[in-house]
Amino acid sequence: MIAADAPEPGSVLYQIEDARARARRSFQVKFALTWVALVGGLVVALYVTGNIDTEFISTWAPFIVAGAWVTVYISLISIVLATLLALIGAMGRMSRNPYLNGVASLYVSLVRGTPLIVQVFFIYLALPQVGVVLPAIPSGIIALSFNYGAYMTEIFRAGIQAVPRGQREAAQSLGMPERQLMWRIVLPQAFRIVIPAIGNDFVSMLKDSSLVSFLAVEELLYRAQLVGRQNFRSLEALIIAATIYWILTIAFSFAQQNLEQRMARGDR
Amino acid sequence: MTDHIVHPVTGAHLGDNIVRAQQIEKYFGRNHVLRGLDIDVRQGESVMLIGRSGSGKTTFLRCVNFLEEPSAGWVEIDGLRVDADPLHTRSRAHLEQIRQIRIRSGMVFQEFNLFPHMSVLANLIEAPTKVNHVPKAEAIERAEAYLDKVGLTEKRDEYPQRLSGGQKQRVAIARALCMEPKVLLFDEPTSALDSDLIGEVLKVMEDLAHEGTTMIVVTHEMHFAREAADRVIFLEEGLVVEEGPPEVMLSEPTDGRTQQFLRRFLAD
Ligand SMILES: Nc1ncnc2c1ncn2[C@@H]1O[C@H](COP(=O)(O)OP(=O)(O)OP(=O)(O)O)[C@@H](O)[C@H]1O
Ligand SMILES: [Mg+2]
Numbered sequence A: 001m002i003a004a005d006a007p008e009p010g011s012v013l014y015q016i017e018d019a020r021a022r023a024r025r026s027f028q029v030k031f032a033l034t035w036v037a038l039v040g041g042l043v044v045a046l047y048v049t050g051n052i053d054t055e056f057i058s059t060w061a062p063f064i065v066a067g068a069w070v071t072v073y074i075s076l077i078s079i080v081l082a083t084l085l086a087l088i089g090a091m092g093r094m095s096r097n098p099y100l101n102g103v104a105s106l107y108v109s110l111v112r113g114t115p116l117i118v119q120v121f122f123i124y125l126a127l128p129q130v131g132v133v134l135p136a137i138p139s140g141i142i143a144l145s146f147n148y149g150a151y152m153t154e155i156f157r158a159g160i161q162a163v164p165r166g167q168r169e170a171a172q173s174l175g176m177p178e179r180q181l182m183w184r185i186v187l188p189q190a191f192r193i194v195i196p197a198i199g200n201d202f203v204s205m206l207k208d209s210s211l212v213s214f215l216a217v218e219e220l221l222y223r224a225q226l227v228g229r230q231n232f233r234s235l236e237a238l239i240i241a242a243t244i245y246w247i248l249t250i251a252f253s254f255a256q257q258n259l260e261q262r263m264a265r266g267d268r
Numbered sequence B: 001m002t003d004h005i006v007h008p009v010t011g012a013h014l015g016d017n018i019v020r021a022q023q024i025e026k027y028f029g030r031n032h033v034l035r036g037l038d039i040d041v042r043q044g045e046s047v048m049l050i051g052r053s054g055s056g057k058t059t060f061l062r063c064v065n066f067l068e069e070p071s072a073g074w075v076e077i078d079g080l081r082v083d084a085d086p087l088h089t090r091s092r093a094h095l096e097q098i099r100q101i102r103i104r105s106g107m108v109f110q111e112f113n114l115f116p117h118m119s120v121l122a123n124l125i126e127a128p129t130k131v132n133h134v135p136k137a138e139a140i141e142r143a144e145a146y147l148d149k150v151g152l153t154e155k156r157d158e159y160p161q162r163l164s165g166g167q168k169q170r171v172a173i174a175r176a177l178c179m180e181p182k183v184l185l186f187d188e189p190t191s192a193l194d195s196d197l198i199g200e201v202l203k204v205m206e207d208l209a210h211e212g213t214t215m216i217v218v219t220h221e222m223h224f225a226r227e228a229a230d231r232v233i234f235l236e237e238g239l240v241v242e243e244g245p246p247e248v249m250l251s252e253p254t255d256g257r258t259q260q261f262l263r264r265f266l267a268d
Helices: A012-048 A054-094 A098-112 A116-130 A136-162 A165-173 A178-215 A220-230 A234-265 B057-064 B092-104 B120-130 B136-149 B165-178 B195-210 B222-228 B246-251 B256-267
Strands: B017-028 B031-042 B046-050 B072-077 B080-083 B105-108 B183-187 B215-218 B231-236 B239-244
Touching: A054 A098, A054 A136, A054 A178, A054 A220, A054 A234, A098 A136, A116 A136, A116 A178, A136 A178, A165 A178, A165 B105, A178 A220, A178 A234, A178 B120, A220 A234, B017 B057, B031 B057, B031 B072, B031 B239, B046 B057, B046 B222, B057 B072, B057 B183, B057 B215, B072 B092, B080 B092, B092 B105, B105 B165, B120 B136, B120 B165, B136 B165, B165 B183, B165 B195, B195 B215, B195 B222, B222 B246, B222 B256, B231 B246, B231 B256, B239 B246, B239 B256
Parallel strands: B046 B215, B046 B231, B105 B183, B183 B215
Antiparallel strands: B017 B031, B017 B072, B072 B080, B231 B239
């Protein structure tokens, strides 16, 4: 790397570096200004045209924002369960046992072949007909876990297969039994490969969890809709909800990037 | 049957056959790669396999510890005989026998195949503690002794990523030694290394050979073979063409094909 040791001031290298840095800064400033102008402009436009009821916002924002906790909580539990399901699913999909493989493949096919909202309703509305009655939050968590578990099954399978063959062979040549080889050698390496994908799925899950509002779970969207309708202020309510979703996804994406960078820097 | 020729001078230090690989055949599809190999190795003997690319050296080595299932024949290590299971019935009993063969043999790969998520020490004690159930303190002691032997005591807590190729391969040798196998199998252990790192690995292997470690080595390092081999075997198209002590095999082989191979090889 040429720029590693700082070039001397006045040298050509220095001038080039300097020009590059200035261009970068200028880009960042213009980029940020664009965002501020667009978002700020929208807010101001809504405000001056009298479409925004600030009193409604100050009264109800805390109530809506409190729903964010439910959103995060449902998503966190669901991503953990989905990860477990995906692990089992991936094992099944790679199994030489036709029954296990059949079950796992059917699961993936069914879930991926139907809309998430249908799965949500199925668990909450259809299962009671055969005697399985679940409260709203568990229903939502189960639906999200099952759905994401199926997609993540394929991610896990790819992750496991991405561990180099030599790793298995080294473990085998040391006499490791299959189970130990999987748990101690292959899976820890596969996990590192799939962590970014799990992070992405978690961010998607934060947004998809809004579907459980159909089950009257008092999460972010449900609360927004509720007070929006009651007060005929859906615009404000939904803007609040959307903003929270946006902030949540940005925050978690940011946290994920940090985590990945730290993992990349640390010892592998 | 070739009753193998033993080095007249060094032959005295050799014990009975500890590895027997008899009538080994291997098909890859219709490709008949090994065509009935009979190779026995005596306790303390170091055997070098040479031959041109595609002659079946790697395949033979991998058949010895069943990383490839032979199509026919049998392997015996330290009294445990396992017959080829060409129909791949892969019964539990057969798999367990293979595992026992692998515990009795250690393999060193061209690509090192260290476990990247474990420190050097963890690489070394993983199999002894988890496969052979050696108490951890004893396994660590053993690991440190072998690390010392390969000259890497100070890398004990390092991660593989931070080692040079030559250091990685020496750790891989130590890892195999930690299982105290009856025979070490080396598949071109230096061919993935920069030329200035080859020497340190060959030095370790030469020491092992002189200390009476039983080993089978696939190599293109003729100088090393001359120094460290008790016996050199020339393979061609899956058959033993000629074998004998290195002075004879590498200087005045009788078979025309061996002569031609060496001529072309030494010309490069
Ligand atoms: N997994 C495999 N599937 C199909 N064919 C294979 C496989 N492994 C090896 N072969 C074939 O078997 C033959 C012998 O290969 P092998 O790797 O044993 O040769 P080698 O003597 O080790 O050669 P090299 O010096 O290049 O390493 C080659 O023709 C190769 O293409
Ligand atoms: Mg080879």
